[in-house]
Amino acid sequence: MSARLAAAGIGLALFLLPWTTPGGAADRAAFDRCLREGDLLGASQEARNLPKRDPNDAFAWKKLGWFELMENRLPEARVHLRRALTLDPSDRESKALLSLAWYRTGELSQSAAIQDDLGFAALAELVATLEPEAYALEGSTSVRLGLLPNSRRPKFPVRVNGKEAQFFLDTRGGMSAVNDTVARAAKVERLRNNFLQFWFWAAGKWSVKNRFGRIDTLDLGSMQVRRVPVLLPNWKGLVDGLLGTDFLSHFQTTIDYPRRELFLRRADRGRAEARRAEDNPGTRRVVLPFFWTPGGQIVLQGRVDGTDAIFLLDTLAVGRPVTLSRRLIHRAHLPAHGGYIISLRRAGLFPRVYTEVRELRIGPIVQSEQKADIGTMYDFPPAIDHMQGFPIDGILGVAFFQGYRVTLDFQHMRVILEPSESKGATEGPACAAKPVAER
Known part of the structure; x- marks a missing residue:
């Protein structure tokens, strides 16, 4: 088994439960549609509306806590996930999310206790050994x-x-x-x-x-x-x-x-500098909000030819700057070109195909007339989608960021890009995208 295959499973270690599909109730339709259509920002807003429509719905509080966890709003996530468990004490998804929220907060004993209750003895033992x-x-x-x-x-x-x-x-x-x-x-x-x-x-x-x-x-x-x-x-x-x-x-x-x-x-020393970089109107820096999934992936909101898409930031992906999933190819009605090549790694033939994109938009970054690889199930294994609750539409690889100084700021959930030279086009003097959530 290749190193890349094993790495694909690493992000699942801290979140081992499959997601259930929403039950189709009318007040969940907009939330479900946003996830299906690759609109995480819209789904985040809908998640905030769900408890207002039905304060006694455990599903609503769970999804709100889930998005707050992905936005690194850990105190709020813990409160709302506990509310979900009060309404439905048997919900294993809510327990797993709450355990992860405690873990990311640094409350290791609380996290280990829930993991043990879920039957994940190996993971509970690992978390317990990290004390204090x-x-x-x-x-x-x-x-x-x-x-x-x-x-x-x-x-x-x-x-x-x-x-x-x-x-x-x-x-x-x-x-x-x-x-x-x-x-x-x-x-x-x-x-x-x-x-x-x-x-x-x-x-x-x-x-x-x-x-x-x-x-x-x-x-x-x-x-x-x-x-x-x-x-x-x-x-x-x-x-x-x-x-x-x-x-x-x-x-x-x-x-x-x-x-x-x-x-x-160390993260606490970077807070002021990261915020100054965002607020300075004369900077050439590009500020992109990101979500941090329960499986550990960093994902960004983007658009391909006007179609919403969720992109994975992947520092191990080499090749073309962008790889798109076949699911997005069908949704955005993109062409497919190319054929087959021999692969020694996979011991046989596999498709090496690409598409042409009129406009790729990641926050304020706009690139026109770009070629992108079309990924296979090796690039987009269904389990990754299943474990984090929504599909990944594209991968931004090393070549996309090659001309940038890239900063990952988890405290403010921002990716800050400082271009060494012009890459595509940007819109707006501050080059700052809409934040995931204001703090």
Whole structure:
């Protein structure tokens, strides 16, 4: 199994329950339609309206709490998910979301107790071992690392329990991971096995056996991070490890693609600077709101030829700047070109097709007359859609951000892009998109 396939399952580790489909009630129709048509901003607004229409509907409070969780509004999410559980104490989805809200807040014992109640003993054990604090910092609170020149993806040197390794930055995965071979050499604490299940290609359901673990010390230059939860997949030497969004959410992370640098700074120190960058009307920075799904993916709202679309920000995707799903190709009535090529990785023929887009819009960024790859089920496995509750329509890969200095600000749920040169066109002097939610 390839490293990319295993990475696709990593984001599911902290959220293991499938989503149920809304029951079709009239007051849920608009919410359901927004998700189906790729309008997350509209769905967020509809989620706020659901409890107003029926304050005694557990579904309404659950969906409101779900969107607040994706907007990183954790205190509100906890309140509303508890309200949902008061109305329906048996709802396992609400329990799983509440556990994740406690985890992202840093209340580990509360999260572990709910995971144990749900029957996820391995995950509950992992969370409990992170006490008193996961991702505790020692040494510097900020660090600048040079990206390694032999990779098109963001790759940088680290030390795992004192052992040298090379990690990638993975915004598609929630949980970080260390190759089992590296983990054994570094004496990473090994916990229970866990099975991740997902659908892949036409081969049906795959079950991947992974073991949870905990890194005692992860050194990134002069910064040391203690008690880092990880998965321990067997990648047979292809990849040493990945840092997922669960790790990145504790920092303000900047990938400077033109200079080939990675900059990490403890999150609370970046609040004022991030807000100043957004408010300065003379800046060339582009500010895009994002959602952080329960599976750990960073997703952005966009439009393709006037059709709403949900894009995944993927720092591991190389190739054309944009890859679109076949679902979006049909919805937006886009053409398909190309044929088949030989793939040694997949041991056979597979389609290498592309489409042509008249206008691609991501916030204020507008690109015209662009070619985009058409992804396969390898790029858009149905399980990813199933686990986070809505379909992904496109992927923004490394090439899309190649000319930018990209900052991930989880405190304000913003991606800040500083172009080194003009990329497409932008609208508005401040280049600031509508925020996900005002704080």
